Amino acid sequence: MPATALSSRGTTASVNYPKDFALWDIISNLWHPESNPDGYVSLGLAENVLMHNELREFLNSKKLVDPQAVSFTYGSGPYGSKGIRASITNFMNHHFKPFSPLQPDHVMVTNGVSVAIEHCAWGLANPGDGILLGRPYYRAFLPDIGMRTGVKVVPVSFGTVDPCGVDCVAAYEATLLKSNAEGVKIRALMLCHPHNPLGRCYSIDTLIALLRLCSKYNIHLISDEIYALTVWVNTIDSPAPTRPAVPFSSILSLDVASLIDPSLVHVLWGVSKDFGANGLRSGAIISPGNPGFIQACKACGIWSSPSSLAENAVCAILNDEEFVERYIGLNRERLSTAYAHAVAELKKHGIEHIPGANAAFFIWINLGKMFKDDVAGSMKSVSLSDDIGVTARVHERLMARKVYLVDGDAAGAEEEGWFRLVFTQPPELITEAIGRISAALRA
Numbered sequence: 001m002p003a004t005a006l007s008s009r010g011t012t013a014s015v016n017y018p019k020d021f022a023l024w025d026i027i028s029n030l031w032h033p034e035s036n037p038d039g040y041v042s043l044g045l046a047e048n049v050l051m052h053n054e055l056r057e058f059l060n061s062k063k064l065v066d067p068q069a070v071s072f073t074y075g076s077g078p079y080g081s082k083g084i085r086a087s088i089t090n091f092m093n094h095h096f097k098p099f100s101p102l103q104p105d106h107v108m109v110t111n112g113v114s115v116a117i118e119h120c121a122w123g124l125a126n127p128g129d130g131i132l133l134g135r136p137y138y139r140a141f142l143p144d145i146g147m148r149t150g151v152k153v154v155p156v157s158f159g160t161v162d163p164c165g166v167d168c169v170a171a172y173e174a175t176l177l178k179s180n181a182e183g184v185k186i187r188a189l190m191l192c193h194p195h196n197p198l199g200r201c202y203s204i205d206t207l208i209a210l211l212r213l214c215s216k217y218n219i220h221l222i223s224d225e226i227y228a229l230t231v232w233v234n235t236i237d238s239p240a241p242t243r244p245a246v247p248f249s250s251i252l253s254l255d256v257a258s259l260i261d262p263s264l265v266h267v268l269w270g271v272s273k274d275f276g277a278n279g280l281r282s283g284a285i286i287s288p289g290n291p292g293f294i295q296a297c298k299a300c301g302i303w304s305s306p307s308s309l310a311e312n313a314v315c316a317i318l319n320d321e322e323f324v325e326r327y328i329g330l331n332r333e334r335l336s337t338a339y340a341h342a343v344a345e346l347k348k349h350g351i352e353h354i355p356g357a358n359a360a361f362f363i364w365i366n367l368g369k370m371f372k373d374d375v376a377g378s379m380k381s382v383s384l385s386d387d388i389g390v391t392a393r394v395h396e397r398l399m400a401r402k403v404y405l406v407d408g409d410a411a412g413a414e415e416e417g418w419f420r421l422v423f424t425q426p427p428e429l430i431t432e433a434i435g436r437i438s439a440a441l442r443a
Contacts, residue, residue: 020046046361048361072308081109086112092252098250106288108284111283114422124187131151132179132188137432139412186217189213190224195360215264226272230332233358251265251267262290368417
């Protein structure tokens, strides 16, 4: 089903969602040095495998079916059992440091954050309305927001301005005013905090400025904080002075009521990223100031109901404070090491990246420059000005070498040739992938 996003020029652009299904063909044919040497090397899917052994061993030690077998019933409703909402509330009160303590009634549990995003679009906007989304962005925001709801994504371009810095607010405001004038009424602003694909956090000053902007125009602010605890120490490169790395601070930690009507602020979280458990399919909408919105989401919760066994697994994790603390600490150490290894490999092959990441799973790399320097000059019969574009050319070459990355065109990059590389994989796979990337662009 095609849908639309609003381009930076204000026109609509077709988004062909079904083409993404090719990803699952790739995932079912992954490279292994011994059992499948001809398979694909994927650094495109946002998964962290660095802690799978620890999580597997922990969950295998638990009995996930309760003695009364309530897990085989509808339990206490399709929007999260009392137990999991209490577990998420206690966990977030400890790790997200909310200004005012969260209560279980503030939480709606879903079978993943993707459907939580869709609930936000459905509940906070009408078909034809717009939601602001800064570029570059997590590409699945497009179908999550608009595929079934009819809500439009309105991308925000920043030029040379830091997308995570205070100066980004002017770009959001200009895009909001332009979109409203053109008939697409802006109802919300969506943040991915920490940022996918830039791997950075928004500063407190930026969050405050964005809250004030949303208050000024009476629009909702949705903060997707799915990478909240996936923050680590960068030991190999330093950010530009104009784009400093900052620690994570949840928007819940701010005195929201002093800045905006609290009913306009919503947070999303799930176990997929912070606990390397995409397959558990467990997410949550947290909306302390808007019980009506939570109730509206509950009304359609039967279509996003989490599995009781998944709920039990999440409760087992979150309720064991000792395990959580140990897991988070070790995960951060491994993330730091994995990032350093990937950057070292990129530097070895002369591949440019944006330095200074300290959160999430991503490195934003410039393959267009290498393509132009090493390949395009020898393609005498191709005029890049009227061709399919540099990003598409690079993508073709990567796929010919069976390397999968998310390309910048799909992620709303403002410049051609950029790609998102996921570094949270075994070091031998990272080395293999970057070697193939280099070979593809030097052929």
